[in-house]
Amino acid sequence: MPADSHSSVLAGLERIVGSGHVITDADTRRGYEIDWTARFQGSTPAVVRPATVAEVAAIVELCRLERVAIVPQGGNTGLVGGGVPLAGEIVVSLGRMTAIDDVDVAARQLTVQAGATLAAVRAAATAAGLTYPVDLGARDTATIGGNIATNAGGINLIRHGGTREQVVGIEAVLGNGQIVRRMSGLVKDNTGYHLPSLLCGSEGTLAIVTAARLRLTTRYDHRVTALLAFATVEAAVAAVARLRTAIDTLEAAELVLDAGVRLVCAAFDRRPPFARPHPVYVLVEAADVTDPTAALSGAVAALDGVEDAAVADDESRRTQLWRYREEHTLAIGTLGQPHKLDVTIPQHQLAAFMRDIPTRVSRYAPDASTWLFGHVGDGNIHVNVTGVEPDDDGIDEVVLGHVAEIGGSISAEHGIGTAKKRWLHLNRSHAEIEAMRAIKRALDPDGILNPNVLLP
Ligand SMILES: Cc1cc2nc3c(=O)[nH]c(=O)nc-3n(C[C@H](O)[C@H](O)[C@H](O)COP(=O)(O)OP(=O)(O)OC[C@H]3O[C@@H](n4cnc5c(N)ncnc54)[C@H](O)[C@@H]3O)c2cc1C
Structure with missing residues (x-):
């Protein structure tokens, strides 16, 4: 961003959220600039922390006018480098939007702002005698907005489905600056395209999610x-x-x-x-x-x-x-920065895959170690490779290429982010990628939302 544009954007952001909520100090910015694995690190001129959907819309509008790109960020626990500013984007952190209101026991739903953590949502549901059934290891830091943007799966998916199955309403600011809000929670509502489903898994490329209406289930004590x-x-x-x-x-x-x-x-x-x-x-x-x-x-x-x-x-x-x-x-993290490849394997291929993949990795990188674990009920295996330089993505190619060959998914639940966008074609046809691009152009015509994520 040129210096004059830089200062006019910062002044504009300060007018919208107040100067205390535009972080430019290098030390404080640092935590927003590096991902959880420390594999992806970038830099940002500013982290802006809005408190309302209107402020988020004003930020998007300002960035559109100034042609400045945005990276939305929740808890920054994402594992594919999608939530950090790798190309100097402004970071919009949802960390102040954490309200959980209206646990509706009769409808078995609750309304929550996007910056609330998964743990806080689960606690609110439990206190009301119900459960929010999505759960994962990063629950204390990962946010509902991040869960929706990545369509997080987690440990209970085999019984309750992933995040997409729970989102019955959404409020979001599209890349064109418009606010879409559909929070009535009507579970039978066939009135056209289902925007909550579209935004689930969109990885911050179409909209900034500001709130959601979530389905709750029976609390099993x-x-x-x-x-x-x-x-x-x-x-x-x-x-x-x-x-x-x-x-x-x-x-x-x-x-x-x-x-x-x-x-x-x-x-x-x-x-x-x-x-x-x-x-x-x-x-x-x-x-x-x-x-x-x-x-x-x-x-x-x-x-x-x-x-x-x-x-x-x-x-x-x-x-x-x-x-x-x-x-x-965490234990694998003690060995250095791993390549984290989260894949789904067809059930009948699981055992052969787990036997073969360490050999394929060793053939490429004899000193590497392969760590395999995951959600076996849905075929989701986390392939972690240590002992390979973080930017040597030949190893990713070896693993993801084999996964695609045997009919698996190159991203089970973490998303494509920046880490895997080179390989999207392994799972998605030309026509599908073009359809995704058309949706992106329609909702984010200036391409300001997470421009380096998902689409190659
Ligand atoms: C220890 C550990 C265990 C994990 N276990 C699982 C697991 O079992 N299952 C699983 O699916 N994932 C798991 N993850 C990955 C991660 O927790 C999830 O991807 C989570 O959903 C990310 O939430 P977040 O708030 O941290 O998002 P971030 O990391 O901040 O962002 C992730 C992506 O979402 C976008 N984004 C964030 N907030 C918004 C918003 N409000 N609107 C639009 N876009 C947004 C970002 O731009 C980025 O592309 C794990 C991570 C760790 C560190």
Whole structure:
């Protein structure tokens, strides 16, 4: 941005939100300029923190006039470099828009501003006797706006669906500066294109989400978690399929490997889960209005191939079991900046993929380590590769190319961001990409919203 335009934009932003909410100080900006993995780092002239939808609209209008690009940012826990200003964009942080009002128990919905964290929304729903069913490891920092923009999946998707399934209304400022607001929460409303669905997964390229109306579900106060050990991924995948058929209270099925569990134990000084190690573990959780322990235990007893099992129905032991899964991301981070490739594999290919991919990675980068874990119930595997330079995306090509070859998705739940836009063509046809471009042009005619994300 040229210096004269720079100062007129900053003055304009200060008029809209007040000078205290336009951050230009380098130290304070830094946290907004680098992503959670530290792989993506950029810079911004300013971080602007609006408090209302009207302020967001005024910011978009100003940036349109001045031809300045914007990166919307929530909790900055995204893993594909989509929420940081890699090309000098203004950052619009939703961090002041955190109100949660109107938990409507009869409609089983709540209204929330986009900057509220996922944890705050889940707590509000729980306090009202219901549940917001999307959950993920970054819950304390990730925001509802970010969840919507990335169409976050998470650990309960096999039972409740992902974020898109929960969004029944949306308020957003389009790239053309217009405010769209459809927050009545009518679940039957076939009156044309469904903008909430369109904005789910749009990664800040079409609109800045300012508020949402979310579907809530039954609060299951009884939970049981089991860690099951297997000799092979095949046995683990077959067991999860059988469990899903045997009990309809299954909320989560997370797969981890022995190497990852060892890494977690070493990084955080945890005891191993069993007296002797096993190649593969699956963490399953069932939840119900009455105690599901007997049903889960019975279903587990009927499974083939379970070499060891630990069952926990009290909060503290359940938390201990979950740590073996949830601490993977942090433990891998202790080894340096990983390449994080979040993919979906067809169920019948899962075991072969998990066997093959470390070999393919080693062929490309003999010193690299491949860490595999994920939401096995929906085929979503997180492929993390350490020991490769952060900007060496040949490794991404190896993994994503193979995923596409076997009919998988190159982005299961994290989005395309800047990290994967080069490979969008692996999953999307020319016609689909052109349709996406047409939608982008219609809603963001000046191309100011996240111009370096999603579309190649
Ligand atoms: C430890 C850990 C565990 C995770 N587990 C999961 C998981 O299980 N499942 C999963 O799906 N993801 C997971 N993630 C990824 C991440 O938490 C999600 O992508 C989350 O939805 C991002 O929310 P955020 O508020 O941090 O968004 P940000 O990181 O701030 O932004 C992400 C993208 O959304 C856009 N954006 C943000 N807010 C808005 C808005 N209000 N309007 C328009 N665009 C916006 C940004 O421009 C960017 O493109 C995990 C991340 C970490 C660090």
